[in-house]
Amino acid sequence: MADNSPLVDQKLAVSMFLDSLMREPEEELPTVPLAETVPFEKPVISVPILTPADIAVDLSPVEEEIAVVPEVIPEVVVETSIEVVQDVALAEAEQTETETEIAGGRPEWASEPFQVMLFNVAGLSLAVPLVELNGVVEWTGEVTEMPGHSPFYMGLMTHLDKSIPVVDTARLVLPAEKLGQLAGDDPKERVKRVVLIDEHRWGLACDEVNEVITLEPDQVRWRSSRTKRAWLAGTVVEHMCALVDGKAFSAMLEDGSHKRN
Amino acid sequence: MHIWAVANQKGGVGKTTTAVTLAGHLAQRGKSVLLIDMDPHGSMTTYFGHDPDCLEQGLYTLFQNTSQAKEVILPTNFENLSLLPASTALATLDRQLGAQEGKGLVIKNALKSLEGEFDYVILDCPPLLGILMVNALAACEHLLLPVQTEFLAMKGLERMLRTITMILKSGRHSFDYTIVPTMFDRRTRASLEALRSMREQFGTELWDSVIPVDTQFREASRVGKPLSVMAASSRGARAYEALLDRLLGQADNVRHLQLVTS
Numbered sequence: 192m193a194d195n196s197p198l199v200d201q202k203l204a205v206s207m208f209l210d211s212l213m214r215e216p217e218e219e220l221p222t223v224p225l226a227e228t229v230p231f232e233k234p235v236i237s238v239p240i241l242t243p244a245d246i247a248v249d250l251s252p253v254e255e256e257i258a259v260v261p262e263v264i265p266e267v268v269v270e271t272s273i274e275v276v277q278d279v280a281l282a283e284a285e286q287t288e289t290e291t292e293i294a295g296g297r298p299e300w301a302s303e304p305f306q307v308m309l310f311n312v313a314g315l316s317l318a319v320p321l322v323e324l325n326g327v328v329e330w331t332g333e334v335t336e337m338p339g340h341s342p343f344y345m346g347l348m349t350h351l352d353k354s355i356p357v358v359d360t361a362r363l364v365l366p367a368e369k370l371g372q373l374a375g376d377d378p379k380e381r382v383k384r385v386v387l388i389d390e391h392r393w394g395l396a397c398d399e400v401n402e403v404i405t406l407e408p409d410q411v412r413w414r415s416s417r418t419k420r421a422w423l424a425g426t427v428v429e430h431m432c433a434l435v436d437g438k439a440f441s442a443m444l445e446d447g448s449h450k451r452n
Numbered sequence: 453m454h455i456w457a458v459a460n461q462k463g464g465v466g467k468t469t470t471a472v473t474l475a476g477h478l479a480q481r482g483k484s485v486l487l488i489d490m491d492p493h494g495s496m497t498t499y500f501g502h503d504p505d506c507l508e509q510g511l512y513t514l515f516q517n518t519s520q521a522k523e524v525i526l527p528t529n530f531e532n533l534s535l536l537p538a539s540t541a542l543a544t545l546d547r548q549l550g551a552q553e554g555k556g557l558v559i560k561n562a563l564k565s566l567e568g569e570f571d572y573v574i575l576d577c578p579p580l581l582g583i584l585m586v587n588a589l590a591a592c593e594h595l596l597l598p599v600q601t602e603f604l605a606m607k608g609l610e611r612m613l614r615t616i617t618m619i620l621k622s623g624r625h626s627f628d629y630t631i632v633p634t635m636f637d638r639r640t641r642a643s644l645e646a647l648r649s650m651r652e653q654f655g656t657e658l659w660d661s662v663i664p665v666d667t668q669f670r671e672a673s674r675v676g677k678p679l680s681v682m683a684a685s686s687r688g689a690r691a692y693e694a695l696l697d698r699l700l701g702q703a704d705n706v707r708h709l710q711l712v713t714s
Contacts, residue, residue, distance in 0.1 A: 208551045209618055209619055209622075211552070211556075212552075212553075212556025212557075212583060212587075213586065213624045213625060214589050241629075325553075326551070390553075
């Protein structure tokens with residue numbers, strides 16, 4: 192209905208409100224001059240991001256593994272792709288585990304226990320740390336579409352008098368080979384919520400928002416190398432979810448390294 | 453400089469009375485006290501004879517510029533007692549600022565510039581979980597929760613405690629709190645039963661005495677004086693004096709709520 196206001200999920204509203212208000216903005220920290228906050232972001236932005244070729248190489252061993260053990264393939268095609276992505280994410284974390292233990296690979300916000308909000312895109316469970324989350328709004332379908340953009344670009348949404356570009360997260364995080372399975376799917380029907388990150392710069396369309404949980408840094412398999420899937424900070428096996436690095440996700444969208452054919 | 457906040461998400465439970473009467477006692481004991489009216493209704497501002505609709509400067513100014521704290525403080529007619537007044541424009545802060553990052557820390561940061569100027573700062577909160585209450589909770593080292601001794605007020609307290617738990621759980625700020633039963637009328641069964649339930653439910657954080665109903669509180673607000681000044685020997689004033697003694701004495705019923713990790 193036209194009268195409906197896009198409101199944050201009730202169970203999240205208060206915790207997100209408190210978290211945002213009480214978060215010390217980096218630029219106001221007296222001990223950290225403004226200029227010093229930039230180098231923290233630079234390495235993330237300059238990381239080369241995945242190309243279609245990377246993804247193909249990435250996925251092949253996982254697909255082989257599924258072929259050998261056919262009984263693990265779920266009947267629903269979409270779910271298959273989801274499991275593959277999670278397996279890929281977990282496998283990547285496995286590969287870099289030794290490195291992670293040495294180098295850490297932990298973002299600054301993960302030096303202590305931290306809270307994350309779980310959300311789903313095309314069945315894939317993702318987690319975004321609350322420190323990188325600016326809000327969650329209902330998907331109303333009211334976006335200004337921009338002709339000529341990539342298929343994942345859903346349009347500009349107006350929120351608090353700001354125009355926020357909304358992207359179909361599924362099309363960005365699912366491997367290229369699996370995107371075909373989303374072909375018949377209309378993201379505008381699937382999407383229920385928009386997760387706002389990086390000071391409301393981007394809206395990540397998602398299917399469902401779940402609860403907020405607290406994670407110990409040790410519960411996450413951190414990725415020390417982010418040459419591929421820069422947005423993936425690590426994986427949380429216990430919750431079978433991929434931990435999103437909001438800043439890296441935003442940087443990926445800003446610098447265009449996400450573009451796929 | 454000690455910073456206390458007086459808050460409850462329910463209105464009419466005695467927040468302003470608690471803030472003003474405690475401040476009056478502290479001032480009479482020679483402590484320099486700043487009262488901050490954080491309620492857009494401006495009850496405390498009105499208490500001290502100012503009109504929140506007509507003031508040029510006040511707490512709102514601090515949200516525009518945190519360095520102006522000293523300029524917006526008003527003297528009162530009482531020695532050692534100063535007021536940072538509210539204005540009606542405060543009611544627009546939630547609309548204007550939304551949940552902008554860090555805007556819950558404006559008062560905390562502004563008070564840093566007053567370090568050494570006052571012995572005590574007492575923040576009187578609005579009965580609403582919004583940017584002003586979050587500012588008060590983020591700035592305070594001790595929180596006073598006045599609760600009317602009646603059933604509905606206790607429900608409001610449960611809600612308030614959930615909010616407090618969320619803030620403490622976030623690990624961003626930590627404070628102690630004391631629940632203060634107010635408007636206690638020993639002649640009514642409702643008051644007695646509510647107090648008994650409160651003791652069962654909130655034992656450790658509950659002050660072990662009560663603030664009684666006292667018509668003198670109304671009279672004190674009418675003449676614009678803290679009850680401790682107007683009628684020091686009244687029941688109400690003596691009750692707040694006992695509360696103050698307990699607060700200053702590091703009361704053993706005030707327990708530090710540790711960060712809970714589940």
